[in-house]
Amino acid sequence: MTEPAKGSFNEEWAERMREAMAAELTPRRAEQRRLGDALRHLIDKLVNTEAPLEEIRRAADAAEQLAKSFEGHRQGRTYDGFAESANAGTPRAFFDHSPMMGPANPLAPPASLIPEGDMVVGRVTFGAAYEGPPGCVHGGYVAAVFDELLGMTQSLGGQPGMTGTLTIRYRRPTPLHRELRLEGEIVAIEGRKTSTVGRCLLDGELISEAEGVFISVDLNRIAELYARREERRGRTGDGRA
Secondary structure, three states, X not given: OOXXXXXXXXXXXXXXXXHHHHOOOXXXXXXXXXXXXXXXXHHHHHOOOOOOHHHHHHHHHHHHHHHHHOOOOOOOOOOOOHHHHHHOOOOOHHHHOOOOOOOOOOOOOOOEEEEEOOEEEEEEOOOHHHEOOOOEEOHHHHHHHHHHHXXXXXXXXXXXXXXXXXXXXEOOOOEOOOOEEEEEEEEEEEOOEEEEEEEEEEOOEXXXXXXXXXXXXXXXXXXXXXXXXXXXXXXXXXXXX
16 A cells, blocks of 8 residues: 655644544533443344343333434434534534444444544444454444544545545454554545545554545535435425435
């Protein structure tokens, strides 16, 4: 893989990211994270459970009632923009609901990522819900965590964009229930394109790697996507098209 270009990070963007990561949680965010953790634990326990039928039936009844308790409450914008959420006094809102690193999202492992020097580094442990081959992480989730890692990495170049291409090399199976180290770096910034590389390591051994190219987008385009989603929510009441 191409050797990454040092000093590509926009330090102002990196510092804002670090500040957001270190910001104190509001009571609401803390409870959302606690709920996310509880549901994540439940999902992990449900995978191939051998609990008796009656226990499963009771749990299904309880889950249906819990879901109903949230009906009638409007769902906000999951991905508030960084500046918008910071101005609202909740900068961590930018990260809390990510499908890969969001502690308030029960679908997330979650991965922990943070800028460190000229890299984004992090860790992630995949539980039973992410199993593909026996005892190993499904390759699609490995790709997803690389997309999240390199997405954060490219944004720190100062011209955040969307994934153009993502190439994964699986060097060996990725084990479940083991802490993995993640590393992301910028290779080059050419016009609207930001090229990145990523690595996933287990006890210092490289087990997979990725190359990603991201294309910067007009923020007005993001605003259009938000507006379109809000319009769909107005028609359906739940955000679905």
